Amino acid sequence: MKIHEYQAKELLAQYGLPIPSGQMATTPEEARAAAAEIGGTVVVKAQVLVGGRGKAGGVKLAATPAEAAEKAAAILGMDIKGITVQRVLVAQAVDIASEIYLGVILDRAAKAITIMASAEGGVEIEEVARETPEKIHRVHVHPLAGFADYQGRQLAFAIGIPNDLSRSFAGIVRTLVQALTENDGELVEINPLVITEDGSLQCIDAKINLDDNALYRHKPLAELRDHDEEEPAEQAAREAGLSFVKLDGTIGCVVNGAGLAMATMDTIKLSGGSPANFLDIGGGARAESVADALRIILDDENVKAILFNIFGGITRCDEVARGIVSALPSLSRQVPMVVRLVGTNQAEGRAILQEAGLVAADTMQAASQEVVRVATA
Amino acid sequence: MSILVDKNTCLLVQGITGREGTFHTEQMVQYGTRVVAGVTPGRGGQEACGAPVFNTVAHAVQETAANVSIIFVPGPFAPDAIVEAVDAGIPFVVCISEHIPVQDMLRVYHYVHIKGARLQGPNCPGLISPGKAKVGIMAGDIHIPGPVGVVSRSGTLTYEVVSHLTGAGVGQSTVIGIGGDPVIGTGFIDVLRMFEADPETEAVVMIGEIGGTDEEEAAAFIKEHMTKPVVGFIAGRTAPPEKRMGHAGAIVSGGIGTADSKIAALQAAGVDVADFPREAALLAAERIGR
Numbered sequence: 278m279k280i281h282e283y284q285a286k287e288l289l290a291q292y293g294l295p296i297p298s299g300q301m302a303t304t305p306e307e308a309r310a311a312a313a314e315i316g317g318t319v320v321v322k323a324q325v326l327v328g329g330r331g332k333a334g335g336v337k338l339a340a341t342p343a344e345a346a347e348k349a350a351a352i353l354g355m356d357i358k359g360i361t362v363q364r365v366l367v368a369q370a371v372d373i374a375s376e377i378y379l380g381v382i383l384d385r386a387a388k389a390i391t392i393m394a395s396a397e398g399g400v401e402i403e404e405v406a407r408e409t410p411e412k413i414h415r416v417h418v419h420p421l422a423g424f425a426d427y428q429g430r431q432l433a434f435a436i437g438i439p440n441d442l443s444r445s446f447a448g449i450v451r452t453l454v455q456a457l458t459e460n461d462g463e464l465v466e467i468n469p470l471v472i473t474e475d476g477s478l479q480c481i482d483a484k485i486n487l488d489d490n491a492l493y494r495h496k497p498l499a500e501l502r503d504h505d506e507e508e509p510a511e512q513a514a515r516e517a518g519l520s521f522v523k524l525d526g527t528i529g530c531v532v533n534g535a536g537l538a539m540a541t542m543d544t545i546k547l548s549g550g551s552p553a554n555f556l557d558i559g560g561g562a563r564a565e566s567v568a569d570a571l572r573i574i575l576d577d578e579n580v581k582a583i584l585f586n587i588f589g590g591i592t593r594c595d596e597v598a599r600g601i602v603s604a605l606p607s608l609s610r611q612v613p614m615v616v617r618l619v620g621t622n623q624a625e626g627r628a629i630l631q632e633a634g635l636v637a638a639d640t641m642q643a644a645s646q647e648v649v650r651v652a653t654a
Numbered sequence: 655m656s657i658l659v660d661k662n663t664c665l666l667v668q669g670i671t672g673r674e675g676t677f678h679t680e681q682m683v684q685y686g687t688r689v690v691a692g693v694t695p696g697r698g699g700q701e702a703c704g705a706p707v708f709n710t711v712a713h714a715v716q717e718t719a720a721n722v723s724i725i726f727v728p729g730p731f732a733p734d735a736i737v738e739a740v741d742a743g744i745p746f747v748v749c750i751s752e753h754i755p756v757q758d759m760l761r762v763y764h765y766v767h768i769k770g771a772r773l774q775g776p777n778c779p780g781l782i783s784p785g786k787a788k789v790g791i792m793a794g795d796i797h798i799p800g801p802v803g804v805v806s807r808s809g810t811l812t813y814e815v816v817s818h819l820t821g822a823g824v825g826q827s828t829v830i831g832i833g834g835d836p837v838i839g840t841g842f843i844d845v846l847r848m849f850e851a852d853p854e855t856e857a858v859v860m861i862g863e864i865g866g867t868d869e870e871e872a873a874a875f876i877k878e879h880m881t882k883p884v885v886g887f888i889a890g891r892t893a894p895p896e897k898r899m900g901h902a903g904a905i906v907s908g909g910i911g912t913a914d915s916k917i918a919a920l921q922a923a924g925v926d927v928a929d930f931p932r933e934a935a936l937l938a939a940e941r942i943g944r
């Protein structure tokens with residue numbers, strides 16, 4: 278789960294990190310008041326959970342409170358990559374001498390917490406990694422040993438932090454590791470961390486991604502989820518306990534198992550169609566899950582046909598078939614459905630489907646070809 | 655032969671009295687797996703699925719010949735269960751549970767390693783050596799004994815491939831689902847190494863998916879160390895970037911973990927990569943001359 282910059286900064290400020298003072302605003306008036314309270318030049322920043330807001334015009338300087346209100350008026354309501362800006366952060370502007378990248382991640386490949394630092398701050402780290410990978414320095418924190426202070430110093434010297442700032446830089450590194458650890462972050466990133474004209478370090482932007490599996494032990498953080506930025510279908514699916522990702526194709530997919538669901542999408546594509554979603558309804562494929570899934574998929578008007586691909590295994594196919602059939606009367610609209618059902622009691626399951634007028638297919642490929650045919654017919 | 659589990663497996667079930675634990679223990683017993691003990695704290699002295707229940711893994715190990723443990727407890731309690739099993743001296747622990755915080759798994763991963771034990775999973779379907787032992791939640795009857803080893807990050811997708819192998823009359827030595835989480839105890843390379851050393855395994859089907867770089871690393875290992883043919887399949891070619899596709903580990907992030915990169919790496923290592931799950935099974939059959 279991602280949280281907004283202003284939320285990340287509030288969290289990190291509690292750890293005593295140097296962060297320019299700022300306030301969140303949802304109206305130009307609030308932005309004006311915030312700028313007046315902060316004093317001097319401020320920067321007005323769109324709060325959205327997608328990258329590239331600067332390029333989209335979502336970050337602007339304002340010299341006076343009146344100008345801050347004006348810039349906020351321009352940014353609020355702006356569309357950035359399909360997201361409508363509803364909040365801005367009004368923050369004290371800082372005179373920047375140089376920009377540093379500093380990020381801490383749970384690193385699946387290294388099986389460690391990895392700290393990354395680069396003297397090339399201010400741009401996306403992926404870009405630096407692509408263009409000039411040698412400019413990113415990494416140290417790995419062993420999960421059983423924990424962070425060692427030398428690791429912060431090592432990074433400071435590697436990226437050429439001036440000697441008089443190396444201690445405070447190392448302190449920031451230690452704090453970020455602590456913040457990641459204590460809050461179950463997947464990523465805590467300061468980009469840029471700047472050296473100001475008067476020679477101090479300031480965290481200008483902050484990004485925190487949290488581990489969804491650990492939210493159960495961080496209730497206050499879990500409540501920061503921004504439902505406005507969630508795809509409505511994905512939100513509905515999450516609330517129904519389904520694993521769902523919206524895509525832009527025309528063939529809805531109902532599958533049990535994440536790997537099989539991906540393979541089903543791929544097979545539809547290779548058969549000349551385009552999948553409308555990823556959906557894993559879980560092992561049991563219960564009747565209510567099937568009904569929820571169909572409702573969410575059919576809300577997408579692009580959907581022209583639906584493919585069920587259920588590899589039951591232990592799950593009984595007759596139960597799944599009854600679940601599918603029982604969901605049919607409640608549907609908002611009718612589209613052709615192709616069902617591929619394999620597992621225990623598959624013959625009984627297919628008989629139930631045929632009685633309800635649904636097309637049963639033997640294999641994934643046959644089912645994909647059939648659903649592509651009916652979707653484009 | 656087979657890898658990791660066989661007729662000598664004496665299974666301990668952690669969480670045996672839970673709904674999932676009981677259901678799957680019954681299925682495993684029915685398949686012929688020797689379930690020698692269960693553990694549920696506070697239920698010691700009872701019996702479940704024909705096996706004695708103990709309060710602690712240590713007690714179960716003392717009283718029975720348990721040498722493999724399978725874990726069905728809910729995610730937040732699973733790291734504790736893994737550590738308990740390893741501390742009791744269980745050499746091989748299979749964790750079915752999902753939704754374990756990654757940070758907990760990082761610690762557990764290293765702890766298991768230090769203790770010299772092996773962990774499979776979490777968030778995995780377990781493993782089966784057909785005709786010998788089933789330690790997992792897969793349907794036993796789609797498998798038949800034979801010469802093809804299968805290793806996969808997914809559950810139902812593996813069943814799909816296995817059903818086509820079986821349909822073609824090609825049996826399996828061991829089928830192992832390593833799990834869909836970002837941090838897992840046993841990876842592709844560990845399993846490939848065991849299949850390479852297993853005299854019964856003649857070819858391997860490796861089923862990967864988007865996210866991370868394990869498939870790329872496995873490709874390098876295959877090129878360097880595998881003499882047996884390997885057939886691959888990668889799920890998620892059509893997955894959009896920065897979106898988690900069901901499995902916690904199935905996400906293309908910052909350009910890392912794409913299906914294209916994995917397919918290219920495997921092909922460069924001489925692996926036949928199938929477009930469809932069924933094709934993966936048929937290619938494997940072909941590679942062993944069936």
